[in-house]
Amino acid sequence: GQNIDQPTEMTATEGAIVQINCTYQTSGFNGLFWYQQHAGEAPTFLSYNVLDGLEEKGRFSSFLSRSKGYSYLLLKELQMKDSASYLCAVAQAGTALIFGKGTTLSVSS
Amino acid sequence: DGGITQSPKYLFRKEGQNVTLSCEQNLNHDAMYWYRQDPGQGLRLIYYSQIVNDFQKGDIAEGYSVSREKKESFPLTVTSAQKNPTAFYLCASSSNIATNEKLFFGSGTQLSVL
Numbered sequence: 001g002q003n004i005d006q007p008t009e010m011t012a013t014e015g016a017i018v019q020i021n022c023t024y025q026t027s028g029f030n031g032l033f034w035y036q037q038h039a040g041e042a043p044t045f046l047s048y049n050v051l052d053g054l055e056e057k058g059r060f061s062s063f064l065s066r067s068k069g070y071s072y073l074l075l076k077e078l079q080m081k082d083s084a085s086y087l088c089a090v091a092q093a094g095t096a097l098i099f100g101k102g103t104t105l106s107v108s109s
Numbered sequence: 110d111g112g113i114t115q116s117p118k119y120l121f122r123k124e125g126q127n128v129t130l131s132c133e134q135n136l137n138h139d140a141m142y143w144y145r146q147d148p149g150q151g152l153r154l155i156y157y158s159q160i161v162n163d164f165q166k167g168d169i170a171e172g173y174s175v176s177r178e179k180k181e182s183f184p185l186t187v188t189s190a191q192k193n194p195t196a197f198y199l200c201a202s203s204s205n206i207a208t209n210e211k212l213f214f215g216s217g218t219q220l221s222v223l
Contacts, residue, residue, distance in 0.1 A: 031209050087152065096140075102151045
């Protein structure tokens with residue numbers, strides 16, 4: 001089977017840096033996605049990692065270690081609009097994405 | 110503009126009633142998916158389809174049915190057998206499953222029971 005774990009909630013202040021962790025156990029691993037979801041809206045794509053290492057995209061970066069079954073999403077220079085849920089999703093070959101329960105991030109001024 | 114359209118945005122179901130949620134995409138994607146989201150929860154897979162006239166059950170298929178008669182359309186029926194249907198339903202598509210391309214999501218349908 002598969003298992004994906006993320007913290008349920010995190011809080012941070014504007015301008016800070018926050019790291020959201022995701023651990024997974026799965027067979028046939030074919031990459032890991034991060035999505036952002038504001039309340040009542042559809043998830044939007046943030047990043048995709050299939051090889052070990054860090055992928056940087058503006059204020060957001062994502063890291064993957066396949067041997068450890070571990071990923072994190074790093075958000076820098078936090079803004080109020082970053083308050084949202086962040087969903088970790090694992091890709092397995094030939095089947096649909098499996099999502100974790102999501103981490104709700106609250107950014108305060 | 111290319112994208113995925115879900116309708117309606119809000120839907121109410123009476124006890125014992127079947128309701129159908131619409132999902133249409135004009136992205137020319139082969140694969141389509143239905144996920145259910147409960148408050149404070151992640152997305153759980155109901156059904157997915159890799160190609161026209163083919164679909165597979167996800168983790169929580171009981172009480173739901175789908176069809177894929179056209180590439181563009183993947184409607185979801187919530188049957189009376191689904192005893193707890195209140196949730197936010199998200200439809201998604203991707204170019205194909207084999208290469209694990211990213212998902213594009215519709216804006217969702219909030220289903221509530223009267």
